[in-house]
Amino acid sequence: MENKELKRPSFEATIDRKIKRRTFISFASFFALSGLGLGAWKWLYNSPEEISGITAGAHKPLRDALNTSEQVFKQVYSNTHLVKTYPKSMAATNVRVNGDIGLTDETFRVQDWQLEVEKEAGKLLTIGMEQLKKLPKTEIIYSFKCIEGWDQIQHWGGLRFSDFIQHFNLESQSKKAYVGMQTPDEQYYVGIDRESTLHPQTILAYEMNGYPIPVENGAPLRLIIPVKYGVKNLKRIGKITFSDTRPRDFWAEQGYDYYSGL
Ligand SMILES: Nc1nc2c(c(=O)[nH]1)N[C@H]1C(S)=C(S)[C@@H](COP(=O)(O)O)O[C@H]1N2
Ligand SMILES: [Mo]
Numbered sequence: 001m002e003n004k005e006l007k008r009p010s011f012e013a014t015i016d017r018k019i020k021r022r023t024f025i026s027f028a029s030f031f032a033l034s035g036l037g038l039g040a041w042k043w044l045y046n047s048p049e050e051i052s053g054i055t056a057g058a059h060k061p062l063r064d065a066l067n068t069s070e071q072v073f074k075q076v077y078s079n080t081h082l083v084k085t086y087p088k089s090m091a092a093t094n095v096r097v098n099g100d101i102g103l104t105d106e107t108f109r110v111q112d113w114q115l116e117v118e119k120e121a122g123k124l125l126t127i128g129m130e131q132l133k134k135l136p137k138t139e140i141i142y143s144f145k146c147i148e149g150w151d152q153i154q155h156w157g158g159l160r161f162s163d164f165i166q167h168f169n170l171e172s173q174s175k176k177a178y179v180g181m182q183t184p185d186e187q188y189y190v191g192i193d194r195e196s197t198l199h200p201q202t203i204l205a206y207e208m209n210g211y212p213i214p215v216e217n218g219a220p221l222r223l224i225i226p227v228k229y230g231v232k233n234l235k236r237i238g239k240i241t242f243s244d245t246r247p248r249d250f251w252a253e254q255g256y257d258y259y260s261g262l
Contacts (some may be wrong), residue, residue: 095153095209140196157206174198177244179242191252191258221236
């Protein structure tokens with residue numbers, strides 16, 4: 001019989017085992033974490049999509065995250081938070097033009113324009129420019145921001161949206177969660193949370209740099225809403241609606257954030 005000597009493992013052998021164990025742990029963790037990642041991705045991929053009409057069918061968890069940030073922003077940016085304003089001398093004289101969706105109808109005549117307000121389903125109120133100009137004029141010089149990456153200090157004049165609501169007895173309508181606006185040809189349209197429309201710096205503008213707004217910048221009436229990115233500042237307003245559900249929004253339908261707050 002062989003003499004089985006009780007041998008203590010050599011130093012080298014111990015190191016070798018330790019390395020093997022660590023290698024095993026590394027690989028096991030790698031596979032476990034990969035599995036988690038794949039699972040998370042599958043969970044997101046298989047999660048329900050939102051109704052594609054309003055927000056381009058984002059998967060629900062992503063959309064939920066955006067909607068949660070909307071709630072947070074609404075709390076943080078209450079109507080007491082004012083956007084920074086500048087002296088008139090800083091306003092651009094060469095005002096940028098960006099986007100002409102809803103402005104291409106050849107038959108449109110500024111002189112014949114009237115604003116339509118949907119008081120309730122099928123019941124329209126029509127308002128002429130002279131009526132709007134009777135209300136107190138508010139001017140604002142601020143930094144207009146486009147999500148494409150440019151900004152410019154611009155000077156706009158018009159009436160506060162909140163004054164408009166009061167003057168035309170639209171208080172009950174404006175209790176609804178959203179305001180919708182669209183061009184007369186219905187090619188461009190936005191939906192905005194009521195709080196932002198009632199912000200003291202939100203105006204229905206009819207002047208740019210002290211003169212009637214040029215056609216390409218949204219004549220005769222456009223929205224200037226400094227708490228939002230450019231996309232929500234609809235040019236050439238044709239109709240205003242009120243609703244508790246989100247109105248259609250041109251860029252949200254293309255996948256942009258519906259709230260688009262600054
Ligand atoms: N009717 C209409 N309004 C619109 C747009 C448009 O394409 N059509 N583009 C929006 C975008 S993305 C921006 S940045 C601003 C640009 O306004 P401006 O042309 O006066 O610079 O208008 C917004 N309002
Ligand atoms: Mo924009």
